Amino acid sequence: MKRMLLGRLAALVPTVLLASFVVFMLIQLAPGDPSITLAGENATAERIEEIRRSLGLDRSLIEQYLTWLSHAVRGDLGKSIITQESIAAAIGRTLPITLQLVFGALVVAIVFGVIAGVASARRADTATDAVIASVSSAGAAMPSFWLGLVLVSIFALGLDWLPATGFVSLAADPVRALRHLVLPSVALGAVGAAEIARQLRGVLIEILASDYIRTLRAKGLSESRIVWIHALRGAAVPLVTIIGLQVSRLLGATVVVEAVFGIQGIGTLVVSAANNRDYYVVEGVVVVMALIVILVNFAVDVSYRISDPRIR
Amino acid sequence: MYKQAIVLLLAATSLAAGAVVAEAGGEIKVGVTLAPTSFDPIVGTSGGDAMSLYPLYDRLINFDPETLAPAPGLATAWTYTEPQVLTLTLREGVTFQDGTPFDAAAVKFNLDRAISLPKSTVKTDLGGINSVEVVSPREVKINLNKPDAALVLTLADRAGMMVSPAAVEKWGDAYGQHPVGTGPFNFVEYAPGDRMVVAKNANYWQKDQPSLDRITFRYFTDQQTATNALKARETDLQLNVPAADVAPLKAVSDLDVVSRASLLTEGCYFNFSREPFSNVVARQAIASAIDRQALSNLLTFGLAVPTSQVFPNGYWATDANLANPFPFDAAKAKALLAEAGHPNGLEIKGIAFQGTSEVRKAQIIQEQLKAVGVNMTLDVTDIPTAAKSFFTDKTYDMICSSWSGRPDPSQTAESLFSPKSFFNAGGYLAPGMDVALSEASSAQDPSKRAAAFGKVSALNQQYVIWLPLLSQPNNTAIYKNIHGLVPNFYGKIDVSFLSRD
Secondary structure, eight states: OHHHHHHHHHHHHHHHHHHHHHHHHHHHHSSOOHHHHHTOTTOBHHHHHHHHHHTTTTSOHHHHHHHHHHHHTTTOOOBOTTTOOBHHHHHHHHHHHHHHHHHHHHHHHHHHHHHHHHHHHHTTTSHHHHHHHHHHHHHHHSOHHHHHHHHIIIIIIISOOSOSSOOOOTTTOHHHHHHHHHHHHHHHHHHHHHHHHHHHHHHHHHHHTSHHHHHHHHTTOOHHHIIIIIIHHHTHHHHHHHHHHHHHHHHHHHHHHHHHHTOOOHHHHHHHHHHTTOHHHHHHHHHHHHHHHHHHHHHHHHHHHHHOTTOO | OHHHHHHHHHHHHHHHHHHHHHSSOOEEEEEESSOOSOSSTTTOOOTTHHHHHTTTOOBSEEEOTTTOOEEESSEEEEEEEETTEEEEEEOSSOBOTTSOBOSHHHHHHHHHHHHHOTTOSOTTTTTTEEEEEEEETTEEEEEESSOOTTHHHHTTTGGGBOOOHHHHHHHGGGGGGSOOOSSSEEEEEEETTTEEEEEEOTTOSSTTOOOOSEEEEEEOSSHHHHHHHHHTTSSSEESSOOHHHHHHHHTSTTEEEEEEEEEEEEEEEEOTTSTTTTSHHHHHHHHHHOOHHHHHHHHHTTOSEEOSSSSOTTOTTSOTTOOOSSOSOHHHHHHHHHHTTOTTOEEEEEEEESSHHHHHHHHHHHHHHHTTTEEEEEEEEOHHHHHIIIIISOOOSEEEEEEOOOSSHHHHHHHHHOTTBTTSTTOOOOTTHHHHHHHHHHOOSHHHHHHHHHHHHHHHHHHTSEEEEEEEEEEEEEETTEEOOOOOTTSOOOOTTOEEO
């Protein structure tokens, strides 16, 4: 198992390299470059060309990529072309914000998803099940920015229970942080909750009809013990898989929710960088995101092996 | 008796409370949708920076908010002692926030830096400067290589924002993260794209100013989010409110929306490098095809004012007597199209910047053009792509966007009408335009300059170089307990001297 894990870890390297190469080429293929932005308001065509040359944008793409790579492997992601901020610092500033948001959304998705999934599996094909099924279909279909706007108009602007915008770090002030986190987490986590509920329902119905559950029932175990402990353990592998997939999805989806709630996370960083053709910021963020997604998948893999000894 | 005493007591306490309230102090939160691109004024790239920079920096020259005429700033007097020499007399008793004295040497340092720094975005604006001389601690001589009347108001914008020489020497390339000016507020912190905090400069040279202790700027990428923050009172005022939000925000209790004509003008750019718009008659046809009032009604609920000049009504560079030679007239548009060699209509390629209002504007114009037989395809893309495709590669025929205005009208006129400008796709020069432009920038007498801008506008109307459509008001939404808002023609609000109760 150890050798397998080391092998998987080693495979990360080419994946990240490939991702960085593809993104570098893609963003530079898009027309427009940062020199137009940098030339300011009263630009002349001559000045723009001068800036282009000074940024080294007249060199071949491969040459530019290799220069970037030679710095990146030494841990130097460079500076933003537009703001001059160190890219490592920019990521260090925005990533924790996004991770806190993703964490909040994940909690929402797991708590609501598991409760709804278990409830509908236990009452399969009843009215309760139908209600949960339709609510979760709606949840899966709802765009998170739209849900965010609805939540803000009800709970912030209408009832004045929670703040409409902004972000506070959990480390700085946990109470205020939670108040700020509720609405964006629900907006972002709703789709995941629906997804988990629907998948879990299917798996649990199958498990609850299986022989070993019948044996447990015959032994006189309480139904809730059977469902919450034994059946859920059986559903662990698919559950972990869905959660792992959710993390990757949330990292991508956070950008829209960040905009709705005025949160300056890594999603906002990469979108504004892409809009300004701030190439190295986009590149740096993508590499870090790719690393996170790959590591999450790796962790999911490892957890399979722990929860189900048959997978070796 | 008791009751009366209580009433009196209450009245006295509330009076006392009123007195406390009227005193200086407090904090406000300002919502802005344009985050600053740099706190180094001569490195920043966006016109939206000004609102975040005003509290930190004084400018050499101010402008009158009503007329945009030059007014005393850090320079108390400015005279062209010779046509090619501008002499500035500097204010006494001003120090930078780090204690460095503000004097002629500091001005020379700043202007030299603005001309020589490789990253400077004001090089073009200051291109007329040959050298800067320190005459005495209070007097600076700026030697020009040609008469340049636009320089005075150029110094009312980012080029005239004075930074502390000591701070630049201390921080070098990182100066933008540690800005020091002479302005009413000291820089405290900036979380990029999220917020900036500034605190009162206790040694500010203007007596009893500023009133506020602290200002927090909050930056929003999404307009709706900014509006939500305002409604939830997470901000006290919102700058640059789009026309579509004016009516809904006016309905919010305790909230005022202050509107003022501004230099921001909606209009269309043409590609002069190829058919059909290398032909002036085809451009005149487009000018005749657009119903500006209908556009204003659909796009801004009638708030924006139709205009055929690049400057708004009431501005000194605007010629009030100039009639539009190509007002909306569909029949004439068709006739002009036929004259230009397109009797059966015309296919053109249009492009628009992304963003709800930009796309709506382009679509309304697309419909209006269709009515006279001009079919415009429309690609929507982000600003760098559109700018590159239209202005550099010249692969489209027309882009309808806007022009945000500059403190001096020569900057606007040069940018839109000079063949050297980036914004002139194809480098078109209308007959007589070069003469009119140089007159407008070199005449010393304001009335002569105004007359020259009248000529520039008349030529623009005749040759349809940049097609002005609507003059946009600048709207600020502000809660009623915040006082002292001074809207200006420039459309960039300075929140430094507000007060609150």
